[in-house]
Amino acid sequence: MAYCRWVDFIPASILATATFVGVAMFTLAPMAEAALDGSEQVAVIFPPWVDLTEGVARVATAGGRPVRAGRLDSVIIVQPDDRQFIDQVHDQGAWFVVDPQFLGGCFALGFNGPRG
Numbered sequence: 544m545a546y547c548r549w550v551d552f553i554p555a556s557i558l559a560t561a562t563f564v565g566v567a568m569f570t571l572a573p574m575a576e577a578a579l580d581g582s583e584q585v586a587v588i589f590p591p592w593v594d595l596t597e598g599v600a601r602v603a604t605a606g607g608r609p610v611r612a613g614r615l616d617s618v619i620i621v622q623p624d625d626r627q628f629i630d631q632v633h634d635q636g637a638w639f640v641v642d643p644q645f646l647g648g649c650f651a652l653g654f655n656g657p658r659g
Contacts, residue, residue, distance in 0.1 A: 584610055586643040587632055589617040605631035 587607070589598045595616040599609050606628050607621040620643050623629070629640050 588639040601635035
């Protein structure tokens, strides 16, 4: 009787991870183009080690106005000021810029400035 070792699952795990990342990239990428007119709010997702204060500073440096914070400190809902905001916020270290409705109510909180 044959049995499976954990190493037998490595190729499937790599394929599943690559598929997840690919689908996420294609799902999130169109938002960047849609928000270029500056009339829509966007959710900016920074790495988890970026706290709210630092994230708000990075958003302001990139030319955006924070509207509210996410439930996670690294998620900030922003009103872009110009068409270059998305490129500029990526230069500030943002991982993703997405439609805030994509995140749903899971990450929504009123923005009262940095918590502390």
